[in-house]
Amino acid sequence: xxxxxxxxxxxxxxxxxxxxxxxxxxxxxxxxxxxxxxxxxxxxxxxxxxxxxxxxxxxxxxxxxxxxxxxxxxxxxxxxxxxxxxxxxxxxxxxxxxxxxxxxxxxxxxxxxxxxxxxxxxxxxxxxxxxxxxxxxxxxxxxxxxxxxxxxxxxxxxxxxxxxxxxxxxxxxxxxxxxxxxxxxxxxxxxxxxxxxxxxxxxxxxxxxxxxxxxxxxxxxxxxxxxxxxxxxxxxxxxxxxxxxxxxxxxxxxxxxxxxxxxxxxxxxxxxxxxxxxxxxxxxxxxxxxxxxxxxxxxxxxxxxxxxxxxxxxxxxxxxxxxxxxxxxxxxxxxxxxxxxxxxxxxxxxxxxxxxxxxxxxxxxxxxxxxxxxxxxxxxxxxxxxxxxxxxxxxxxxxxxxxxxxxxxxxxxxxxxxxxxxxxxxxxxxxxxxxxxxxxxxxxxxxxxxxxxxxxxxxxxxxxxxxxxxxxxxxxxxxxxxxxxxxxxxxxxxxxxxxxxxxxxxxxxxxxxxxxxxxxxxxxxxxxxxxxxxxxxxxxxxxxxxxxxxxxxxxxxxxxxxxxxxxxxxxxxxxxxxxxxxxxxxxxxxxxxxxxxxxxxxxxxxxxxxxxxxxxxxxxxxxxxxxxxxxxxxxxxxxxxxxxxxxxxxxxxxxxxxxxxxxxxxxxxxxxxxxxxxxxxxxxxxxxxxxxxxxxxxxxxxxxxxxxxxxx
Ligand code: NAD
Numbered sequence: 001x002x003x004x005x006x007x008x009x010x011x012x013x014x015x016x017x018x019x020x021x022x023x024x025x026x027x028x029x030x031x032x033x034x035x036x037x038x039x040x041x042x043x044x045x046x047x048x049x050x051x052x053x054x055x056x057x058x059x060x061x062x063x064x065x066x067x068x069x070x071x072x073x074x075x076x077x078x079x080x081x082x083x084x085x086x087x088x089x090x091x092x093x094x095x096x097x098x099x100x101x102x103x104x105x106x107x108x109x110x111x112x113x114x115x116x117x118x119x120x121x122x123x124x125x126x127x128x129x130x131x132x133x134x135x136x137x138x139x140x141x142x143x144x145x146x147x148x149x150x151x152x153x154x155x156x157x158x159x160x161x162x163x164x165x166x167x168x169x170x171x172x173x174x175x176x177x178x179x180x181x182x183x184x185x186x187x188x189x190x191x192x193x194x195x196x197x198x199x200x201x202x203x204x205x206x207x208x209x210x211x212x213x214x215x216x217x218x219x220x221x222x223x224x225x226x227x228x229x230x231x232x233x234x235x236x237x238x239x240x241x242x243x244x245x246x247x248x249x250x251x252x253x254x255x256x257x258x259x260x261x262x263x264x265x266x267x268x269x270x271x272x273x274x275x276x277x278x279x280x281x282x283x284x285x286x287x288x289x290x291x292x293x294x295x296x297x298x299x300x301x302x303x304x305x306x307x308x309x310x311x312x313x314x315x316x317x318x319x320x321x322x323x324x325x326x327x328x329x330x331x332x333x334x335x336x337x338x339x340x341x342x343x344x345x346x347x348x349x350x351x352x353x354x355x356x357x358x359x360x361x362x363x364x365x366x367x368x369x370x371x372x373x374x375x376x377x378x379x380x381x382x383x384x385x386x387x388x389x390x391x392x393x394x395x396x397x398x399x400x401x402x403x404x405x406x407x408x409x410x411x412x413x414x415x416x417x418x419x420x421x422x423x424x425x426x427x428x429x430x431x432x433x434x435x436x437x438x439x440x441x442x443x444x445x446x447x448x449x450x451x452x453x454x455x456x457x458x459x460x461x462x463x464x465x466x467x468x469x470x471x472x473x474x475x476x477x478x479x480x481x482x483x484x485x486x487x488x489x490x491x492x493x494x495x496x497x498x499x500x501x502x503x504x505x506x507x508x509x510x511x512x513x514x515x516x517x518x519x520x521x522x523x524x525x526x527x528x529x530x531x532x533x534x535x536x537x538x539x540x541x542x543x544x545x546x547x548x549x550x551x552x553x554x555x556x557x558x559x560x561x562x563x564x565x566x567x568x569x570x571x572x573x574x575x576x577x578x579x580x581x582x583x584x585x586x587x588x589x590x591x592x593x594x595x596x597x598x599x600x601x602x603x604x605x606x607x608x609x610x611x612x613x614x615x616x617x618x619x620x621x622x623x624x625x626x627x628x629x630x631x632x633x634x635x636x637x638x639x640x641x642x643x644x645x646x647x648x649x650x651x652x653x654x655x656x657x658x659x660x661x662x663x664x665x666x667x668x669x670x671x672x673x674x675x676x677x678x679x680x681x682x683x684x685x686x687x688x689x690x691x692x693x694x695x696x697x698x699x700x701x702x703x704x705x706x707x708x709x710x711x712x
Contacts, residue, residue, distance in 0.1 A: 003022050003036075004019065004020065004021050004032045005020070005036030005039065012050070012200075014051055014052070014053060015040065015049045016055065017036075019061075019062060020056065021033055026062075027056055027058055027060065027062040027063060028063055028065065028111075029065045029145065030065075030066035030069050031069075037054075037090075037115065040052065041092045044093075049098070051098050052099070052101070053103050053196070054102050054103065054119055055103035055192070056105055058106070059106045060106035060112070061106050061107060062113075062115060062116075063107060063109055065141075067287055070141075071284075071288075076276070076279050077275075079274055079275040083145065083270070084268070086111070087146055087267050091267075094118050094210070098203075099199045099202045099203065099205035100118075100119045100205070101120065101121045101122070101123060101195040101198050101199060102119040102122045103123055103195045104116060104125065104130070104132070104181070105125055107131045108122075109133055109134075109135055110133075110135060111143075114145035114150070117151065118146065122182055123184070123185055124184055124185070124191075125188065126172050126184035128172075130172050131171070132169070133163065134147050136164070137245070137247050137248060138286070138290070139283060139287050140246070140277060140284075140287070141278065142270070143164055143270075144274030147164060148251060148255050148270050149254075149267050150209070153209045153214070153216060153217075154179065154180065154208070155178050155179050157218060157219070157221065157255060158218065159178055164251045165252065172184055183198070210263075220259045220260065222259075237252065244659065246280050246282055250273040254269060284671070285661060285671055286661065288649075288663050289646075289653065293646035293649055293710075294646075296646050297646050297647065298486070301710070302488065302643060302644055302647055303487075307470060307475075311393075311478065313337065313393055314339070315331050315336050315337070315338050315396070315479075316338075317341065317351075317398060318397040318398065318399055319341075319351075319397060319399035320340045320347055320349075320382065321398060323426055323452065324340060324396075324399075326354065326454025327398060327426070328355060328380050329354060329355040329380075330454055330455055330485070334482055334483040336482070338381065339381050340352055341385075341388070343384065344384060345382070345383075349382045352377070356373075359376060359377065387416060389413055389416045390416050390417075392421060393421055393422070393475075395422075397409050397423070397426065398426040401430065403434070403435070406427070406438065407438030410423060410438045410439050410445075411438060411440075423439060423445050424446050424447065429494070429499060431492050431494060432445065432463045432468070432492045433465040433492050436465045443469040446462065446463065446465065446476045447464075447492070448460055448461075448462060449462075449498070451498075457654075458486050459486050459650075459651060459654035460486070460487050461488055461497060461651060461655065462477060462489045462490070463491070463492055464489060464490070465492050488647035489644075489647060491640055491641050493641040494554060494557075497636050497642055497648070498651055500636065500641075501632045501665060502656040504628040504691075505538075505625055505629050505656070506535045506539045507628075510539065510570030511568065511688075512525075513570075513573055514570065514573050516610060517611075517612070517615060519601050519605050519609075522534065523535070525618055526625060530659025530660070531659055539574070540590035540591050540592055541585055543583055543584035543585070544583050544590055546584075548574055548578050551571060589602065590602075623680065624688065627680065627681055627692060628691065630665050630677070632665075634695035634698050637708065644710050648664060648665055649664025649665065649666055649667050652665035652666075667708070670708050674702040674706065677694065677698055677702070678694045681698075682694065
């Protein structure tokens with residue numbers, strides 16, 4: 001008996017094969033699990049066995065491929081052969097001539113769903129939290145265990161394209177609707193009973209694609225309606241991805257070609273595309289950052305060890321504006337009692353009304369109930385009285401970005417707060433060490449930088465001031481995890497990490513405008529680079545007046561320290577637009593005009609900054625936008641603002657949408673190699689200015705052959 005899949009034949013002759021990979025919290029597809037399934041298959045051949053139920057002994061059915069193993073593959077033959085070996089076992093399973101049912105007791109994702117697809121029927125527990133799907137594309141991969149071959153033959157080419165190309169989770173009820181699962185069960189007992197009944201009713205089960213008269217539901221790739229879809233799908237995909245995600249292209253090719261071929265040939269084609277995905281730099285980048293580094297962060301790599309875990313029961317929020325209102329919502333949602341304070345009751349109530357608005361919408365859409373909404377709202381107390389902060393474990397201030405106002409509320413809150421509790425500032429620009437001067441307990445003072453809109457953005461940047469204690473950091477970290485967000489930890493500095501690096505992207509785009517690059521080309525370059533928003537539109541969102549204000553404040557602060565900074569070439573452009581009242585989207589005018597029909601580039605821009613006769617190559621513009629960010633991130637690393645490579649990469653993707661296929665701002669440098677980065681940076685510096693001079697840390701790596709790594 002295999003240790004990965006336990007086998008038990010019941011009195012009714014049904015073999016129950018239970019996947020339970022030893023030593024791992026989840027079942028993952030790899031040699032061990034597939035050997036277990038092969039042994040189950042051999043047992044199924046026993047004449048006394050009538051059929052088989054494949055289920056799991058863990059909370060999930062099977063979570064997907066073993067990424068540890070995949071990341072060790074270095075030659076394309078390895079993924080190709082690995083994928084073909086898995087398919088051989090699954091083919092044996094479905095060609096035994098005996099019914100096999102997947103009893104899906106928990107998540108069946110990626111390779112897990114592919115195993116279930118090789119069973120003759122799938123029955124799942126009807127729990128809305130249970131996820132089915134092929135999320136491989138999100139890590140730059142393609143389902144290599146027959147997903148792009150069986151799904152089109154089961155639910156049709158278009159639905160398969162959506163499942164594999166978008167990688168979204170499918171809830172059991174929806175899966176039933178689309179024919180992905182045959183039936184639903186309310187609990188494990190009913191699941192097993194229904195699986196047994198299916199076996200009894202279908203003693204000679206055969207897959208649809210192994211029937212002589214098989215036809216693709218909705219038609220194969222030649223069918224006119226499908227062929228028409230194929231004429232459009234690649235354009236739609238490239239509009240979304242700008243061609244930056246080869247996996248999307250490979251998935252389309254595999255499904256298209258598979259839709260012209262027989263099952264066996266389609267399977268080989270899929271394995272070839274799978275190998276191409278595994279070997280791509282894009283999948284290496286995404287697996288490195290969005291899997292390994294993200295998991296390291298979630299496991300607390302940046303949290304001081306040795307401080308006991310903590311939970312916030314009661315939270316105080318000062319300032320019930322856009323940020324305070326959002327922080328109140330996400331915290332109450334995590335079960336925390338919230339005291340939301342502002343200068344007037346009306347302002348405090350308005351902050352609470354933000355939650356009401358979000359919840360009303362959720363109730364209307366059927367995603368929540370009136371009872372749940374009321375229970376959550378009851379957790380938020382809107383007030384003007386500091387006494388109400390008594391008993392809070394943590395207070396977060398989100399008042400105006402003004403040192404004096406922040407100092408005032410810090411003192412008032414601390415007078416009520418117990419001596420061992422934490423006080424956090426949600427400032428976006430003011431150094432934490434300076435703000436902590438207003439505190440009687442600077443060791444308990446920390447930065448918790450949320451992103452707007454708080455309910456949607458996954459990241460919180462934790463900023464450690466000079467006096468912040470390890471205990472305070474650990475507590476802040478635990479709170480961020482408690483509300484389901486991803487924390488990165490950085491040391492104090494002007495603009496911290498995210499605002500500082502993000503600004504280089506926007507400013508580089510604006511500098512191009514000044515040089516005479518057509519504004520539309522700048523915007524297209526931003527999107528082609530893989531950024532979620534182009535630079536000029538993004539500056540409008542942030543507001544030009546806010547950026548102006550921050551830059552002036554920085555200049556003043558530096559002057560007080562006897563320092564000056566060379567002005568970025570984009571600064572003059574912002575000043576000029578602010579002077580004519582074009583302060584951004586909130587005023588209805590910035591680089592764009594905003595009207596009822598949407599936005600359009602301000603026609604006067606090309607008069608103010610005449611378009612040069614010679615326009616630069618798009619590649620050069622993309623490089624400028626990306627090198628500016630990566631180089632600034634490297635400087636943050638060199639200066640010790642960043643404490644880890646994982647925080648740098650995850651912070652860049654989750655914080656400001658740094659093109660995910662590059663795997664983050666420092667992985668961008670690793671992927672191309674320090675030497676190539678230094679060379680290209682020097683070329684850009686010669687042409688566009690010293691801001692492109694490569695960070696010393698990368699120059700050193702180029703000489704020594706090193707790379708950014710958290711490995712000790
Ligand atoms: P906002 O103007 O929407 O809200 C500020 C709130 O603070 C207002 O309701 C105001 O009445 C209240 N307030 C002012 N003085 C107060 C006092 N003495 N006591 C109690 N309440 C007071 O501003 P916001 O956008 O929510 O920003 C708040 C903070 O968060 C700022 O420090 C800002 O830099 C930071 N921040 C903002 C963003 C963003 O995108 N807006 C992102 C990250 C951080």
